[in-house]
Amino acid sequence: MNTLPPQHPLHRRSVRLATGLIAPALALIWWQSQAAQGGAHAAAFASLGSVGGAARELMAHGSLLSDSLATLRRTFTGLGIGAGLGLTLGIATGTWRGLDRLVSPLLDALRQVPMIGWLPLIGLWLGTGDASQLLVIAMSAFFPSLLNAHAGIAQVERRYLDVAGVLRFSTLQRFRHVLLPAAMPLILTGLTQALAFAWIAAIGTEILTGGGSGLGVTMQMGETQQRLDIILVAITITAALGFAINQALLRLRARLLRWQTTAR
Amino acid sequence: MIAAQGLRLPRSLSGALPLLALLLLWQALAMSGLLPAQVLVPPLRVSDTLIAMLRSGELERHVGDSLWRLAAGFAIGASAGLALGIVAALSRWAEAALWPMFLTIWQVPVIAFVPLLVLFLGIDESFKIAIVAIAAFFPVALATFDGIRSLPPAWFEVARIYRTTLPDLIRRILIPATVPAVLTGLRVAVTRAWVVLVAAELLAADSGIGQMMEMGRQLFQIDVVMAGVVVSGLIGFLLDYGARAVERRATRWKSA
Numbered sequence: 001m002n003t004l005p006p007q008h009p010l011h012r013r014s015v016r017l018a019t020g021l022i023a024p025a026l027a028l029i030w031w032q033s034q035a036a037q038g039g040a041h042a043a044a045f046a047s048l049g050s051v052g053g054a055a056r057e058l059m060a061h062g063s064l065l066s067d068s069l070a071t072l073r074r075t076f077t078g079l080g081i082g083a084g085l086g087l088t089l090g091i092a093t094g095t096w097r098g099l100d101r102l103v104s105p106l107l108d109a110l111r112q113v114p115m116i117g118w119l120p121l122i123g124l125w126l127g128t129g130d131a132s133q134l135l136v137i138a139m140s141a142f143f144p145s146l147l148n149a150h151a152g153i154a155q156v157e158r159r160y161l162d163v164a165g166v167l168r169f170s171t172l173q174r175f176r177h178v179l180l181p182a183a184m185p186l187i188l189t190g191l192t193q194a195l196a197f198a199w200i201a202a203i204g205t206e207i208l209t210g211g212g213s214g215l216g217v218t219m220q221m222g223e224t225q226q227r228l229d230i231i232l233v234a235i236t237i238t239a240a241l242g243f244a245i246n247q248a249l250l251r252l253r254a255r256l257l258r259w260q261t262t263a264r
Numbered sequence: 265m266i267a268a269q270g271l272r273l274p275r276s277l278s279g280a281l282p283l284l285a286l287l288l289l290w291q292a293l294a295m296s297g298l299l300p301a302q303v304l305v306p307p308l309r310v311s312d313t314l315i316a317m318l319r320s321g322e323l324e325r326h327v328g329d330s331l332w333r334l335a336a337g338f339a340i341g342a343s344a345g346l347a348l349g350i351v352a353a354l355s356r357w358a359e360a361a362l363w364p365m366f367l368t369i370w371q372v373p374v375i376a377f378v379p380l381l382v383l384f385l386g387i388d389e390s391f392k393i394a395i396v397a398i399a400a401f402f403p404v405a406l407a408t409f410d411g412i413r414s415l416p417p418a419w420f421e422v423a424r425i426y427r428t429t430l431p432d433l434i435r436r437i438l439i440p441a442t443v444p445a446v447l448t449g450l451r452v453a454v455t456r457a458w459v460v461l462v463a464a465e466l467l468a469a470d471s472g473i474g475q476m477m478e479m480g481r482q483l484f485q486i487d488v489v490m491a492g493v494v495v496s497g498l499i500g501f502l503l504d505y506g507a508r509a510v511e512r513r514a515t516r517w518k519s520a
Binding site for chain 2: 015016019020021022023024027101102103105106109110112113114115116117118119120121123124125199200203204207208216219220222223226228231232234235238239240242243
């Protein structure tokens with residue numbers, strides 16, 4: 001039941017592709033019929049035509065582009081701050097046991113709180129503007145970077161360090177030629193997670209605080225204006241952009257780790 | 265030998281010391297008057313607030329409401345995820361029909377469903393349960409699918425040779441072999457669902473931990489907000505800890 005004979009029609013690509021389109025097509029037909037029916041749900045179920053219209057409207061307006069750029073800018077600024085600090089601290093705690101003992105319990109405690117749960121407190125301190133959003137995004141990127149960098153450095157095999165010792169590497173050489181390459185796969189895993197979390201945090205804080213521009217702000221606006229078409233356009237762009245930046249990072253990862261596959 | 269290394273604190277205690285130091289520092293800083301009370305309240309005030317809210321039953325109501333939403337949404341989302349994962353993993357046709365759409369929707373951050381759901385369901389209980397269900401659905405479906413697919417095909421061939429019936433196949437092969445993967449999926453699901461629930465409550469709720477914090481913010485009650493941070497962190501920790509304990513118990517046979 002798990003394996004089909006190779007000549008089975010489902011192994012043909014086009015058939016598989018067509019099968020994959022059945023469910024979305026059915027969903028769309030159902031959706032469209034709900035929208036056409038009118039009545040109680042008519043406001044909620046925007047017809048496909050109106051979604052297309054909203055997309056064109058937002059694009060002509062230029063707001064779709066500026067929203068996307070605003071969200072991307074927030075994500076990458078927060079990622080830069082959070083992952084920069086996280087990697088630095090993770091490498092430091094991975095290197096020095098004393099520092100690890102001192103700060104890790106604190107960070108573990110802070111990590112338990114849902115990142116967006118910090119928003120009300122941070123809102124009291126910094127107001128509900130850009131600074132609060134950036135802080136939450138940076139915190140979301142901080143922890144995965146920290147944990148993976150720490151694990152990456154801490155797990156470097158003893159014999160590599162012994163070799164470095166035999167070769168009388170300086171601290172810098174040891175870091176540059178032994179620790180960093182060995183920890184690189186996990187560091188990149190951390191960065192990938194950090195990017196995903198930062199992206200989610202950016203959308204989430206935009207929905208929750210809803211000022212300025214951004215894809216989340218637009219979704220929130222669509223909600224208050226009862227414009228499902230606008231929400232759907234923003235969700236679609238969010239999904240596509242999220243997918244694209246994740247793919248870009250995976251490619252970068254594969255490039256940076258090329259030496260790994262050749263070495264093994 | 266160990267004694268010769270001098271006095272060594274147990275690991276848990278040495279971890280608690282920096283935390284204690286931070287609390288003391290925080291208390292001292294708050295009492296020094298350098299920062300206004302709207303910005304920093306001493307930890308003892310926060311614990312007083314927590315105790316007062318516990319006594320009045322207010323905390324119990326918020327925590328109870330949040331946990332009920334979590335449980336209801338998780339039950340729905342996890343069972344749906346389990347069902348989809350099993351069906352898509354066992355049938356090539358179901359995989360071809362459902363999985364592309366599943367993977368596409370999976371690209372949307374769960375929190376982006378909030379405005380959509382509010383429009384459809386309003387801001388009542390059903391909205392919060394639905395968002396929790398969505399958050400739980402995806403990790404469970406993925407873990408179940410991967411768990412079943414990573415089984416060696418030879419096992420299925422043996423089952424076919426012995427003419428194992430489907431219920432037997434599920435009970436004697438699929439469930440024991442995929443339990444570890446599924447439990448990991450359930451753990452990820454419950455912690456993510458908690459995060460999303462707190463966020464949804466921040467936005468729209470008349471009770472719950474998130475609403476408690478949001479109200480505290482609007483009323484400038486920083487002690488209430490901090491109490492909420494502590495409680496939501498504690499619940500998140502306990503959910504993860506509990507799920508890990510279940511995972512360890514259920515997979516003990518593997519290492520034995």
